[in-house]
Amino acid sequence: MDRIGKRRYTARGVMFFSLLLAAAWMLASCVVAENKILLQRHLYKPEIPKDVTSFYSGKTIDLNDFVNNDQKTKRYAYFSTDAKTAYEVSVPLDYFVMDCFRDAMWMAGMQVAHDSPISTIPDLKLIIDRWTDEEFDFSIRIERNGVLKYKNQYKIKTALVSDPKDFANREKNAYTTINQAVVAVLKDPGVKAAFK
Incomplete structure (x- = not known):
């Protein structure tokens, strides 16, 4: 504003240009995929082998x-690795996992706690390192009584689909x-x- 209290046109122009530049930067940083596959938490149906359920049944984890x-x-x-397909979830990816x-x-058959104050319960922490439609890489840490008991990294390969437009099979995968x-x-x- 000048001394009389009137706004100068240059200040308005600078503000408008700044907003336009910020909007362009936000749009440029967005990845726009050609196809979307929606993943729903309630559609995941766990298939756990019996030898696993027999070991963990009755145990508690945090x-x-x-x-x-x-x-x-x-x-x-x-x-996807070519960025043409997005696998979208309704919650953040870490919550989905x-x-x-x-x-x-x-x-x-496990009892599952979240942020339990009982320190004797094994506490599982998971870090998503890399996730595409071809591979899911993650790390885990298990702590008990505030002491690291175990850590490991995993690479899970996803079965490839012969037809890239077969979205039903890609969702299933x-x-x-x-x-x-x-x-x-x-x-x-x-x-x-870590559970013994």
């Missing part, structure tokens, strides 16, 4: 921190990949040892 560290994903989606692990652990991740963790001898 699912505390599930974190997404993959910079190539968005908060609610991960992408936590919910799937929780449902599978319930299916295995996404749920299968999550199930393979859960089973890989539960079958891991180091994870089993």
Whole structure:
């Protein structure tokens, strides 16, 4: 404003240009996929082998921190390797994975806590390292009484679909990949040892 209290036109122009530049930057950072596959938490049906359920039945676990560290994903989606297909979920990806692990652990007969104050319960932390339609890489840490008992990294390969437009099979493969991740963790001898 000048001394009389009237707004100068240059100040308005600078503000408008700044807003326009900010909007262009936000749009440029968005990944726009040609196709979307919607994944729903309630459609994931855990398939846990009987030898796994017999070991974990009656045991308690605390699912505390599930974190997404993959910079190539968005908060609610991960992408195919060519970025043409987005796998979208209705909650953040880390919550989606936590919910799937929780449902599978319930299916295995476990009691699942969240942020339990009881330190003797094994506390599972999971970090998503990389997630595409071809591979799901993640790390886990299990702590008990505040002490690290076990940590490991996993690479789960997703079965390839011959027809890239076969979205029904691609969706099915996404749920299968999550199930393979859960089973890989539960079958891991180091994870089993953390419960003894």
